[in-house]
Amino acid sequence: MTSAPENNPGSNNNGERQIGFIVIISGASGTGKGSVIEEMKSIRNDFVLSISTTTRKPRADGVIGEHYAYVSPDEFKELVSAGAFLEWAEVHGNYYGTRKDWVEEKLNGGWIVLLEIDVQGALQVMQRKIDFTSVFVTPSDRKVAHTRLRERGTESPEEIERRIRNSAWEYQQMNQFEYIVVNDSGKLREAAETLSAILTAECVKMPRIRIRP
Numbered sequence: 001m002t003s004a005p006e007n008n009p010g011s012n013n014n015g016e017r018q019i020g021f022i023v024i025i026s027g028a029s030g031t032g033k034g035s036v037i038e039e040m041k042s043i044r045n046d047f048v049l050s051i052s053t054t055t056r057k058p059r060a061d062g063v064i065g066e067h068y069a070y071v072s073p074d075e076f077k078e079l080v081s082a083g084a085f086l087e088w089a090e091v092h093g094n095y096y097g098t099r100k101d102w103v104e105e106k107l108n109g110g111w112i113v114l115l116e117i118d119v120q121g122a123l124q125v126m127q128r129k130i131d132f133t134s135v136f137v138t139p140s141d142r143k144v145a146h147t148r149l150r151e152r153g154t155e156s157p158e159e160i161e162r163r164i165r166n167s168a169w170e171y172q173q174m175n176q177f178e179y180i181v182v183n184d185s186g187k188l189r190e191a192a193e194t195l196s197a198i199l200t201a202e203c204v205k206m207p208r209i210r211i212r213p
């Protein structure tokens with residue numbers, strides 16, 4: 001079992017938060033949710049980012065932010081049949097899922113578990129009776145996300161257009177999230193600080209604190 005993080009904010013003030021909780025980080029493609037999480041690593045270290053399982057092919061070596069276990073479509077189907085996923089979805093033509101066993105181990109270790117997942121997966125997690133909060137990451141102007149997608153050069157032109165088409169529905173789901181973090185160009189640090197402030201507040205929510213007066 002993973003030991004509890006040392007600087008666990010919920011453990012202060014006799015709070016002794018021992019069970020972690022989930023933070024869903026979602027949003028359309030190109031909104032920079034991965035970069036915000038990466039930036040937050042230099043602010044705090046009491047969270048872990050879930051490693052998703054996917055049928056998508058790995059990108060070229062050295063692409064920052066690849067955080068996946070790669071499997072074949074058949075292997076993925078077997079995992080679905082075995083009930084291994086907390087959530088899974090077909091996203092832009094590939095399958096992605098979050099393993100239940102991994103998440104449970106981290107939660108029991110007292111970690112804040114970040115799920116960087118698409119909006120379909122986020123809505124599935126929201127239906128479950130588990131302790132979570134939800135964050136939607138977006139630039140103030142969604143066209144910025146389209147430009148980022150085109151400029152990052154990790155997808156083919158067809159794939160980029162598909163992701164942009166899919167994003168219309170994703171933005172429509174924004175009001176189902178508890179928090180919105182704006183990630184505008186040149187303001188990554190601000191976005192990471194806002195996300196970190198959300199985590200800090202969530203750590204000291206009444207049900208998560210066990211005060212022994």
Ligand code: 5GP
Nearest residue numbers: 052053088089091096097098116117118121
């Ligand atoms: P990419 O192929 O660009 O790495 O990811 C495509 C989309 O799939 C992103 O929106 C990403 O957040 C989402 N994604 C990554 N892992 C998971 C997962 O485990 N479950 C779901 N539902 N979506 C995921």
